[in-house]
Amino acid sequence: MRQPLPATVRHRLWFYNLLFPVALLFMLPGLIKRMRKRGGYREKFGQRFGVYSKETMARFRSRPWIWIQSISVGETMLALKIARRLHEADPQVGIVISVTTSTGYEVAAKAACDWLEPVYNPIDWWPLVRRAVLAICPERFIIIEGMWPNLLAECRRVGTSVAMIARLSPRSARRFKQFAWLVSPFFRLIDPICVGEREDVERWKSLGVPESQIVLTGNVKYDEPHPYDPRQDEFDAFLTALGVHESAQVILGGSTFPGEEKILAEIYLELRKDFPDLFLILVPRHFERTAEVLEELKPLGLRMALRTEAPQAPVDGLIVNTNGELRTWYQLATLVFMGKSLTATGGQNPVEAALAEKPLLFGPHMENFQPIVTRWLKDESVIQVHNAEELRKRLWELLASPHKQQEYATRAMEGVAPHQGAVERVVQVVMKTGS
Numbered sequence: 001m002r003q004p005l006p007a008t009v010r011h012r013l014w015f016y017n018l019l020f021p022v023a024l025l026f027m028l029p030g031l032i033k034r035m036r037k038r039g040g041y042r043e044k045f046g047q048r049f050g051v052y053s054k055e056t057m058a059r060f061r062s063r064p065w066i067w068i069q070s071i072s073v074g075e076t077m078l079a080l081k082i083a084r085r086l087h088e089a090d091p092q093v094g095i096v097i098s099v100t101t102s103t104g105y106e107v108a109a110k111a112a113c114d115w116l117e118p119v120y121n122p123i124d125w126w127p128l129v130r131r132a133v134l135a136i137c138p139e140r141f142i143i144i145e146g147m148w149p150n151l152l153a154e155c156r157r158v159g160t161s162v163a164m165i166a167r168l169s170p171r172s173a174r175r176f177k178q179f180a181w182l183v184s185p186f187f188r189l190i191d192p193i194c195v196g197e198r199e200d201v202e203r204w205k206s207l208g209v210p211e212s213q214i215v216l217t218g219n220v221k222y223d224e225p226h227p228y229d230p231r232q233d234e235f236d237a238f239l240t241a242l243g244v245h246e247s248a249q250v251i252l253g254g255s256t257f258p259g260e261e262k263i264l265a266e267i268y269l270e271l272r273k274d275f276p277d278l279f280l281i282l283v284p285r286h287f288e289r290t291a292e293v294l295e296e297l298k299p300l301g302l303r304m305a306l307r308t309e310a311p312q313a314p315v316d317g318l319i320v321n322t323n324g325e326l327r328t329w330y331q332l333a334t335l336v337f338m339g340k341s342l343t344a345t346g347g348q349n350p351v352e353a354a355l356a357e358k359p360l361l362f363g364p365h366m367e368n369f370q371p372i373v374t375r376w377l378k379d380e381s382v383i384q385v386h387n388a389e390e391l392r393k394r395l396w397e398l399l400a401s402p403h404k405q406q407e408y409a410t411r412a413m414e415g416v417a418p419h420q421g422a423v424e425r426v427v428q429v430v431m432k433t434g435s
Contacts, residue, residue, distance in 0.1 A: 002157050008185040009153060016149050020125055047120040050131030059117055060136050067096045067138035069121060069151065073323065074349060075144045076104040078220055080111055085427045087115055096136055107324055126150045133158060142430060149186050156189045161433045164193045165220055165426060176207050184208045191433045194426050197371040215429050218422030222351045229328040236332060242305055243313030248277040249399055252333035254326055254353060255285040259343035261293045265300050267392045275399050280317035283326050285339055285348065290321040330356040335398055338362040354416050359398055359408040361385060372415060381411035
């Protein structure tokens with residue numbers, strides 16, 4: 001039996017659906033360009049319109065489902081952590097993980113099994129969303145860091161309980177406040193909003209969300225199991241085949257953005273004068289940029305190996321042109337520079353590197369991880385630089401002092417400790433919702 005929505009939500013949905021086709025038309029060229037660049041967009045294309053194969057529909061009818069809505073790789077990794085724990089809590093329930101990007105789908109597809117079904121997010125237009133919700137019929141719906149008004153509203157119409165795992169940066173909070181008249185009513189459709197930091201509680205309250213609706217669980221992104229990965233031995237053997245001595249120090253650029261690879265390569269060439277065995281690993285945030293990165297590094301004369309090719313020694317560095325391996329490569333690094341922090345804004349997730357007990361360096365732009373970065377800087381657990389020259393100097397200092405390396409690594413890991421157990425707390429909240 002369908003349930004009515006509050007009048008304020010119906011009014012906002014009418015306005016949203018009036019503007020959505022126009023906005024989609026303007027965004028379409030960029031979306032098509034990104035899909036073609038990343039590849040894989042033809043696979044299961046109909047799912048974006050709420051159309052599923054007979055086999056998939058049969059699976060949806062075979063058991064009750066919990067639907068976790070994700071976006072790209074980062075959110076999908078988080079969704080998988082939640083999904084595994086949900087399955088442990090109730091093995092009879094299946095988990096649907098929906099994603100927006102082909103790279104996110106690739107990550108989810110690797111984990112697919114009899115209880116986990118990866119699909120693409122339907123376009124957030126009410127006829128398509130309604131078709132998807134009626135096909136999956138989820139008992140519970142979990143939103144990860146996003147606002148999909150039609151999808152949220154349709155789940156509530158059919159009586160599905162809704163939870164949100166939220167990250168609200170100061171920048172996002174300001175944007176929400178600018179459009180509070182439009183988005184605030186939708187927050188009332190969410191049962192619990194699970195937040196990671198105490199500062200987040202106040203930000204959500206400032207958007208008009210009742211405190212009773214907000215649950216402080218710790219940040220799921222920062223809740224990681226023991227960092228050892230059995231693939232570490234395989235990766236270590238790969239480096240050995242590239243001629244990297246076991247005593248060599250390794251600088252790793254994690255989730256780098258355009259311009260940062262060249263900066264790290266130039267710094268590497270300078271540092272190698274004092275540290276001859278130094279090795280460089282670059283892990284671009286978007287692996288499809290590999291050809292672009294190789295072309296940019298060509299004038300430097302570096303011999304760069306690719307992860308997807310058979311290792312041949314000797315080389316100066318490695319470009320990891322694959323998905324889902326960064327966490328394991330952290331284990332083999334000596335020092336880690338976090339990407340999207342020097343030539344772009346926002347920063348990439350530094351927690352996996354911290355849990356691997358590696359010293360962390362990043363540029364001035366770590367806005368997406370402000371709470372934990374602020375705490376780390378206060379405790380002198382990480383190093384923040386403002387330009388390439390400062391990065392070179394601080395890397396040299398750490399390479400010259402293993403003692404300093406250990407001090408930074410230990411303090412950074414201690415700063416993440418309060419978030420351990422966040423996954424379990426989120427699952428407990430979700431399972432109580434609607435029960």
